[in-house]
Amino acid sequence: MIHGGDVYTDGLLKGRELIDYSSNINPLGVPKSFIDNINEGINSLTRYPDIQYRGVLKGLKEYTDCSEEYFVLGNGAAEIIDLVIACHKSLLIVVPSFVEYEIDAKKWGCSIEYSYLKEEFNCKDSLKNEYAQLSYDYEDILNKLQKVEAVVLGNPNNPNGNIIDKGEFQKILEYCESNNKVIIIDEAFIEFTGDSQHSFAESVKRYKCLFIIRALTKFFAMPGIRFGYGISSNEALVKNIKGKQNPWNINCFAEVAARHVLKDSAYIEKSKEWIREERPRFLKSLKSISFIDKVFLTYGNFVLCKLNGLAFEKGLAFEKGINSEKLYKICIDQGFVIRKADNFRGLDKQYIRLAIKDRSSNEKLVAMLESLRE
Ligand SMILES: Cc1ncc(COP(=O)(O)O)c(C=O)c1O
Numbered sequence: 001m002i003h004g005g006d007v008y009t010d011g012l013l014k015g016r017e018l019i020d021y022s023s024n025i026n027p028l029g030v031p032k033s034f035i036d037n038i039n040e041g042i043n044s045l046t047r048y049p050d051i052q053y054r055g056v057l058k059g060l061k062e063y064t065d066c067s068e069e070y071f072v073l074g075n076g077a078a079e080i081i082d083l084v085i086a087c088h089k090s091l092l093i094v095v096p097s098f099v100e101y102e103i104d105a106k107k108w109g110c111s112i113e114y115s116y117l118k119e120e121f122n123c124k125d126s127l128k129n130e131y132a133q134l135s136y137d138y139e140d141i142l143n144k145l146q147k148v149e150a151v152v153l154g155n156p157n158n159p160n161g162n163i164i165d166k167g168e169f170q171k172i173l174e175y176c177e178s179n180n181k182v183i184i185i186d187e188a189f190i191e192f193t194g195d196s197q198h199s200f201a202e203s204v205k206r207y208k209c210l211f212i213i214r215a216l217t218k219f220f221a222m223p224g225i226r227f228g229y230g231i232s233s234n235e236a237l238v239k240n241i242k243g244k245q246n247p248w249n250i251n252c253f254a255e256v257a258a259r260h261v262l263k264d265s266a267y268i269e270k271s272k273e274w275i276r277e278e279r280p281r282f283l284k285s286l287k288s289i290s291f292i293d294k295v296f297l298t299y300g301n302f303v304l305c306k307l308n309g310l311a312f313e314k315g316l317a318f319e320k321g322i323n324s325e326k327l328y329k330i331c332i333d334q335g336f337v338i339r340k341a342d343n344f345r346g347l348d349k350q351y352i353r354l355a356i357k358d359r360s361s362n363e364k365l366v367a368m369l370e371s372l373r374e
Pocket residue numbers: 075076077078079098154158186188215216217223226227228
C-alpha cells in the first residue's frame with residue numbers, strides 16, 4: 001500500500017471495523033451544511049453541471065479572497081498535483097513528502113531533484129525543543145532550484161507536519177519570481193494550522209511564481225467527494241492546466257459541497273477548537289510511550305514518530321526490535337490501522353505516522369500503545 005486509509009484489506013473485507021489512524025481526516029465528520037443541502041445535488045443529477053462552475057468559483061473567492069480567474073478545479077487535490085506537474089519538464093521535490101509528487105513526476109517523464117528535510121536542534125522556541133523537528137533546508141532548495149523549472153513542497157508537509165517559515169522562504173520566492181520558476185505549495189492541510197497567516201494564498205496576487213493546492217478532503221472530512229483546487233495568478237500555467245482537463249470534472253455533489261461547506265463557520269470554528277486542544281494533548285501522551293524515540297512537532301492533524309527499536313512484551317509474544325512492520329501488525333490485531341512511513345523517501349522502518357482524532361479514539365490508541373510495554 002502506498003497510501004494510508006486501507007481500512008479494507010484487514011478490516012471491512014474481513015467484516016471488521018478498524019479505527020483508522022493512517023489517513024488524516026477531520027474527526028468532526030461531514031459538515032452538517034452539506035448534509036442539509038444534499039438534495040440540491042440529487043435535484044441536479046439529471047442535468048450537466050455548469051461547465052464554468054460559477055457558483056463554486058464564487059464560494060472559493062469568498063473563502064480565499066482570491067480572484068475567480070486564479071482557480072483551477074480538480075477531482076481532489078490529486079488531479080491538480082498531477083496536472084501542474086505535467087506542465088513541467090524538471091521538478092525539485094522536497095522530501096520526505098506526499099508520494100504522489102514523485103509518482104506523477106515519473107509518469108510525465110520529468111527529471112527530478114530532491115531536497116531533504118533536515119532535523120533541527122536547539123531552536124529558540126521552547127516548544128520546538130520539546131519535540132523533534134524536521135525542517136526545510138532553504139539554502140539547499142535555493143541552490144537546487146537553479147537546475148529545475150519548478151519545486152513542490154507541502155505546507156504543512158506530509159508526513160511530518162512542519163510549516164514554511166515565511167521569512168526564510170522570502171529569498172526563494174524572490175528568486176523564483178525573477179527567474180521564471182514555479183513554486184507549487186501543497187496546502188491540503190493548511191486549515192489545521194489554525195492560522196491563515198501560514199498560508200501563501202494571500203501572496204498569489206503579488207507573486208506569479210506561486211501555485212497553491214488545496215482541497216475539501218482533509219479539513220472538511222470529505223475524501224469521498226473528490227474536490228480540490230489550485231490557485232495562481234500565472235495565467236499561462238492556469239490555462240495550460242485547464243487545457244489538459246476533461247469537461248465537467250466536478251460532479252454535482254462536489255459542487256454542492258464546495259458551495260456550502262466553505263462558508264460553514266460553525267464547522268470551521270469547531271474544527272479549529274478541536275485541533276487546538278487535541279494536538280498538544282496527543283503529542284504529549286505519545287512522548288511517554290516507551291518504544292517511541294522521537295515525536296515530531298506538527299502543525300497538521302497527524303504526527304510522525306520514530307520508534308526506538310527496543311524490545312517489548314505483548315501478551316505472551318516477545319517482539320524483539322520493534323519496527324513499523326511489526327507495530328502495524330500488532331495494531332491491526334488490536335483494531336487500529338497506523339501508517340507505516342517507510343515508503344516516504346528518506347524515511348525507513350523506524351517511522352510511523354499517526355492521525356490526530358477525537359479525544360476518545362486518541363485515548364484508546366494511547367492506552368493500547370501503553371499496554372505494549374518493554
Ligand atoms: C499532502 C497531500 N496532498 C494531497 C493529497 C490528496 O488529496 P485528495 O484526496 O484531495 O486528492 C493528500 C492525500 O493524502 C496529501 O496527503
